[in-house]
Amino acid sequence: xxxxxxxGTADLARALRFYEPLMxxxxxxxxxxxxxxxxxxxxxxxxxxxFFIGLPFDGRPASAGNGTMIAFQLPTTGQVDRAYAAAMxxxxxxxxxxxxxxxxxxxxxxxxxRDPDGNKLAxxxxxxxxxxxxxx
Numbered sequence: 001x002x003x004x005x006x007x008g009t010a011d012l013a014r015a016l017r018f019y020e021p022l023m024x025x026x027x028x029x030x031x032x033x034x035x036x037x038x039x040x041x042x043x044x045x046x047x048x049x050x051f052f053i054g055l056p057f058d059g060r061p062a063s064a065g066n067g068t069m070i071a072f073q074l075p076t077t078g079q080v081d082r083a084y085a086a087a088m089x090x091x092x093x094x095x096x097x098x099x100x101x102x103x104x105x106x107x108x109x110x111x112x113x114r115d116p117d118g119n120k121l122a123x124x125x126x127x128x129x130x131x132x133x134x135x136x
Contacts, residue, residue, distance in 0.1 A: 002049045003049060003050070004039065004041075004049050004050040004051065004052055005049060005050075005051055005052065005070050006037070006051075006052035006053070006054060007052070007053050007054075007070065007115070007117070007119045008053075008054065008055070008056045008062030008063070008119075009053050009054065009055065009062050009115075009116075009117050010055075010061060010062045010117055011116075011117075012036070012037075012038070012053070012054070012055055014091070014116055015053045015115065015116065015117065016038060016053075017090060017091065018087070018090045018091045018092060018115050018116050019038070019040075019053055019115070021086045021089070022083060022086045022087055022090065022092075023040040023051075024086070025079070025082045025083045025085075025086040026040075026074070026079070026083055026123075027079075028040035028041060028042065028051065029041065029042070029043045031043075031050055032050075036054050036055045036057075037052050037054030037055065038052065038053055038054070039051060039052040039053075051070070051072075062117055064114070064117060064118035064119045064120065065119075068119070068120065069112075069120040069121065069122055070119070070120075070121055070122070071110075071121070071122035071123075071124050072121070072122065072123050072124070073124055073125075073126065074123055074124065075127075076125055077098070077109045077125050077128045077129075079123070079125070080098050080109055080110065080111050080124065080125050081098050081111070083111065083123040084097070084111035084113060084123060087113040087115075087121070088113070091115075091116045092113040092114060092115055092116070092121075093113065093114045094112075094113060095112035095113055095114055095120060096110070096111060096112035097111060098110070098111035098123075099111075100128060100130060102130075106130055107126060107127050107128045107129070107130060108124065108125075108126060108128065109125040109128035110122055110123065110124040110125070111123045
């Protein structure tokens with residue numbers, strides 16, 4: 001249903017310092033790059049939505065939306081942990097450390113961060129094993 005998602009940035013170079021290592025942790029490859037925007041996705045798979053960062057087209061300042069969040073679905077809790085660690089190591093801020101969120105379902109494991117522009121991201125595994133120590 002979703003073709004791509006895009007988040008605005010006030011500083012593309014700063015955003016790239018944050019997103020390039022994060023996209024590596026998410027196993028996403030660069031798909032597009034010009035002077036205004038960059039995208040990542042799965043190589044040669046147009047069925048998978050792409051993720052863009054870019055300078056706003058209208059020239060006005062980028063801003064984070066209140067209540068807006070992009071969630072990346074990941075197959076393992078280990079990938080959630082790695083994505084969170086990459087975000088924290090490259091200028092992100094914590095909005096909720098990795099862990100189970102049983103209020104959303106018994107196997108829902110998620111971490112929340114904000115990028116350097118204040119955009120909120122989630123890294124979610126829907127099939128975590130609640131009995132495993134790594135989920136606690």
